[in-house]
Amino acid sequence: MFDVIGKRNWFFLFSGLVVVPGLIFILLTPITNGKEGLQFSIDYTGGTVIEVKFQQPNVSVDDVRAIFVQYGVSDVQVTEDSAQDFTIHTKQEDLFPKPTPIPPTPTPAPSSSASASASASASESASPSPAASASASASASASPSPNASAVASASASAQASAQASASAAVVAQSCVQLPTEGKLSTIVAAMQDDPKIGPIACTIQTNTVGPIISTQLITQTIVLILFGSLGILIWVWIRFGSPKFGLTALAALVHDVIVVVGLFAIMGTLFGVQIDSLFVTAMLTVIGFSVHDTIVVYDRIRENKTRHAGEPFDQIVNHSVLQTFGRSINTSLTVIITLTALLLFAGASIHYFVLALLIGIISGTYSSIFNASPLLVVWQLWEDRRRAERIAAIRGVRRA
DSSP: OOOTTTTHHHHHHHHHHHHHHHHHHHHHHHHTTTSSSOEEOHHHHOEEEEEEEESOTTOOHHHHHHHHHHTTOTTOEEEEEETTEEEEEESOOTTSOOOOOOOOOOOOOOOHHHHHHHHHHHHHHHSOOHHHHHHHHHHHHHSOOOOHHHHHHHHHHHHHHHHHHHHHHHHHHHSBOOOOSHHHHHHHHHHHHOTTTOOEEEEEEEEEEOHHHHHHHHHHHHHHHHHHHHHHHHHHHHHHTSHHHHHHHHHHHHHHHHHHHHHHHHHHHHHOOEEOHHHHHHHHHHHHHHHHHHHHHHHHHHHHHHHTTTSOHHHHHHHHHHHHHHHHHHHHHHHHHHHHHHHHHSOGGGHHHHHHHHHHHHHHHHHIIIIIHHHHHHHHHHHHHHHHHHHHHHHHHHHO
16 A cells, blocks of 8 residues: 555655745746746736737748837737737837827707708608609519529529628628727838738737726736635635644645746746736636545545544545545546647647646646645644643643
8 A cells, every 4th residue: 555644745845846946936026026937918017919910921920029129119029829820919008099088069959940841851752743653653564574594693693792791791800900090000000011021911909908907907816816715715624624624725725826826937937928817717727626636535534534433644544545546636637638638739829828727737636635635644643742742741740
């Protein structure tokens, strides 16, 4: 039988080797004012994002970046999503002109004479003269009936043109109008005229996020994670009737959060990887999945405490971990296979979202088995040792 609990110090050491570097890079974010550590997208910092599709298949990232740098946008980040599709990020918010409010113009009430003349003209046009109706009926009876084949060809051509216009409308709906004002319009015009880049086939989106919206998003993110963690702590505490279970589950949860955020801080420093609003969704999913595995192990520990009453607590936990080991691995493996397929074959827009989920699921499975349960044993053994010391002290006093 493999002694998981007996080798807990090795598992703690491995977790420390993963967590400590990530924690260092996380702390570098406020120390270096965002130059190192976590790199935030415009969802959190404010700025402008542009998604364009070029007609030329050989457009490079450096050529697109050079156009923006030429017009004073030096902090631009260009990502090639697929062939001919590029996403451009910059923290500058003044690329679009500020909208000027247009005062509402009052609409004058129609005069009585105008309404009277309008009603008179409407009555005249509604009642045609007898001569006109007679000539119309005569021309209708005198004109020959059209050929059946001509009618069929006309209807077929009309249907084809309707389908073509409908498909054109669908294509037009996926593109937005090129900016015509502000600094961004000058940059877009330069890309259009550049022989290495232009022309632009489609502008998928142009969006600007202000600092007020980004500040609100950061506040909501912190509140979501704190309330989610606090709710999990309270529920596990009530479910198992002891604060040890809730706090050790929360410790494993914090471990998973630091692992994911720390690795993204390292990738942000080395490769410029940014976190966006989807990253928060990934973190909340990781938190729920991590606690799910931990609760499965804890529930088996509670059952085995009744079945194997009198055995040492560390042996009971070791039995429980081994009994649930196959279930935890199989459950996590099915999710990992799906996420790996998404990571390899899905689009670049959800690439880092899937990567955060994949890292978090692996870390959550590891922490539930090799961190949460051993921490529970360490706490319980510490309490037993303290209780034995108090009993020994009381007996010593009585003997004296």
